[in-house]
Amino acid sequence: xxxxxxxEMKSEEIxxxxxxxxxxxxxxxxxxxxxxxASPNWRDLISSSxxxxxxxxxxxxxxxxxxxLLELDRQENRNAETALAPKWWIPFRYKLVEKLIDERDGxxxxxxxxxxxxxxxxxxxxxxxxxxxxxxxVLRGTLxxxxxxRRDIEDDxxxxxxxxxxxxxxxxxxLKALKTIADKYGSNNxxxxxxxxxxxxxxxxxxALAKEGIFIEAHLFNPPSVSLAMxxxxxxxxxxxxxxxxxxxxxxxxxxxxxxxxxxxxxxxGLKQWVPNLYVNNSDYICCSYTDPEGIPEVDKxxxxxxxxxxxxxxxxxxxxxxxxxxxxxxxxxxxDDLELQTAIHNSKLISRQLKSLHSLPPPxxxxxxxx
Numbered sequence: 298x299x300x301x302x303x304x305e306m307k308s309e310e311i312x313x314x315x316x317x318x319x320x321x322x323x324x325x326x327x328x329x330x331x332x333x334x335a336s337p338n339w340r341d342l343i344s345s346s347x348x349x350x351x352x353x354x355x356x357x358x359x360x361x362x363x364x365x366l367l368e369l370d371r372q373e374n375r376n377a378e379t380a381l382a383p384k385w386w387i388p389f390r391y392k393l394v395e396k397l398i399d400e401r402d403g404x405x406x407x408x409x410x411x412x413x414x415x416x417x418x419x420x421x422x423x424x425x426x427x428x429x430x431x432x433x434x435v436l437r438g439t440l441x442x443x444x445x446x447r448r449d450i451e452d453d454x455x456x457x458x459x460x461x462x463x464x465x466x467x468x469x470x471x472l473k474a475l476k477t478i479a480d481k482y483g484s485n486n487x488x489x490x491x492x493x494x495x496x497x498x499x500x501x502x503x504x505a506l507a508k509e510g511i512f513i514e515a516h517l518f519n520p521p522s523v524s525l526a527m528x529x530x531x532x533x534x535x536x537x538x539x540x541x542x543x544x545x546x547x548x549x550x551x552x553x554x555x556x557x558x559x560x561x562x563x564x565x566x567g568l569k570q571w572v573p574n575l576y577v578n579n580s581d582y583i584c585c586s587y588t589d590p591e592g593i594p595e596v597d598k599x600x601x602x603x604x605x606x607x608x609x610x611x612x613x614x615x616x617x618x619x620x621x622x623x624x625x626x627x628x629x630x631x632x633x634d635d636l637e638l639q640t641a642i643h644n645s646k647l648i649s650r651q652l653k654s655l656h657s658l659p660p661p662x663x664x665x666x667x668x669x
Contacts, residue, residue, distance in 0.1 A: 324366055326384035331355050331632040336388045337429075339421045347428030351636075354576065354613075357433070357490045357516045358631040359385045360410055364437040364495075365628075367396060368405040372444050386410050390417045391433070397470050404445040406467050407436040407495070409474055430514070431486035432478040436471060438493025438519075438628075453494055456521055462501050471502045479511055488514040492628045493583065496520035500573060504652060507571040515573035519626050522586035571652075572611055576638075579616040580625035588614055613638045 323329055334355050335346065346352045363385035370380045386393065390413050397407030411432045412425050425431065439449040452465050462468045471489075478487045484506075491499035496517035503515040577584040587610075615630065615638055630636070 322381060324362075324369070324381050326359075326381075326388070329629060330359065330362075330385065332634055334388075334632070337390050337417060337420065337422050337426055339423075341422060341426035342424065345426035345428050347426050353428065354516070354574075355632040356389050357435075357488070358492075358518060358628055359389070360391070360408075360433055360435045361437060361490055361492045361495065361518065362628055363410075364405065364408050364435050365440065367393075367408060368437065368440060368445060369442075371403075371405060372442060387416070390420070390422065392416070394432075395474065397436075397467070397474055399448055399467060399470075401466070402444060402448050404440075404448065405437075407434060407471055407474065407498075409434050409478060430488040431482040433487065434471065434475050434478065434489045434499075436467075436489075436491035436495030436498050438491070438495045449494065452498075453521075456494070456497055457523070462498055465498075468498060468502065471498050472505055475502055475506060475513065476511075479506065479513060484511045484513055488516065490516040490518070491520075492518040493626065494521065496584075503571070503573060512571045515571075516576070517573055518576045518628060518631055519578065519581055519584045520575060520587065522584050523582065574611045574613065576613045576631055577615070578620070578625040578630065579614060580618075580620035580622070582622060583626060587612060611640070613640060615639075 321328065334352065337346070341347075347356075363382045366380075366382035366385065370382050375381065383393070391410040392413040393408055394411045395409040396405050397409075398404065399406055409432060412429060414425070417423075417425070439453055440446070441449075448467075452462060452467065455465060456462055475487070475489055489499045489503055491497070497520055499515055500517055500520055503513050506513055575584075575587055577587050579585055579588060615636065617625075624630070
């Protein structure tokens with residue numbers, strides 16, 4: 298009997314120590330999460346916090362952090378009581394309904410979160426606040442941990458080489474999940490978001506649905522912008538532009554020639570319906586290329602005017618001088634209290650290239666999406 302009591306006391310002591318460690322864990326919500334973000338309450342019925350861009354950006358970034366922690370919780374064998382991830386969505390009255398798992402290594406690379414009506418009612422929030430998505434698909438970036446590093450780096454190299462992630466099993470998993478919630482709740486009530494590599498997936502998955510006339514609100518934090526394919530394409534474009542300038546100096550024939558202004562205008566056609574939100578840091582070399590102005594090469598940029606007011610993307614730029622790369626690329630900067638963003642170039646050369654395939658399509662027919 299005494300031995301049993303001793304074992305019980307030891308077990309309780311171990312559990313208490315574990316609780317104390319979790320309480321001060323650097324990724325615990327109360328340790329590293331946002332400080333001045335309120336949970337939904339009855340006031341949101343009058344004036345929704347989700348209508349505030351800063352609030353929306355902060356909450357969406359917290360959802361992405363939750364996906365990173367879902368994978369870390371798995372790696373560290375945390376149970377429901379000690380898991381860190383739920384603390385990053387529960388305060389905002391959302392719940393986890395699906396994990397996106399890479400079957401090759403068992404890692405969690407994404408999640409679907411839905412508005413938790415029961416939890417909201419307990420706080421007298423009778424209806425979902427205006428602007429709050431019914432469901433959000435969130436995708437994490439690269440984790441340099443042994444259980445996940447191989448598959449994460451594999452997709453990083455895939456983007457670096459081809460500037461495309463369509464060959465990845467994670468692309469198809471994310472696309473299927475987004476189609477499912479869009480079909481269930483309607484495209485106007487769902488969002489997709491990602492950080493780093495996850496933002497690359499979110500952009501390409503969102504674009505794939507936009508081609509079908511399904512326009513999903515997208516929030517992309519530190520999206521990758523550097524690839525070998527893009528570098529080679531830039532060389533070809535500059536050579537082609539130099540040749541065009543040379544040819545323009547020669548006597549012109551009777552055929553019609555497309556002017557630079559017309560070419561720039563044509564790039565923006567069809568973009569009004571799908572406008573992703575990009576959050577970039579000028580000191581982050583992975584995503585800083587998105588701030589390059591649109592147009593052709595540098596030599597003639599000053600003569601390019603905004604193209605008919607169309608937006609290729611809502612680009613929010615954070616500039617804090619010369620930052621170290623790791624600081625400029627980290628996710629938690631997007632919910633810091635002293636964050637000062639500038640809405641920068643609406644048409645960037647890179648985002649126009651990323652969305653170029655949408656421009657050549659006929660106007661998509663709005664239709665109800667059904668899974669096969």
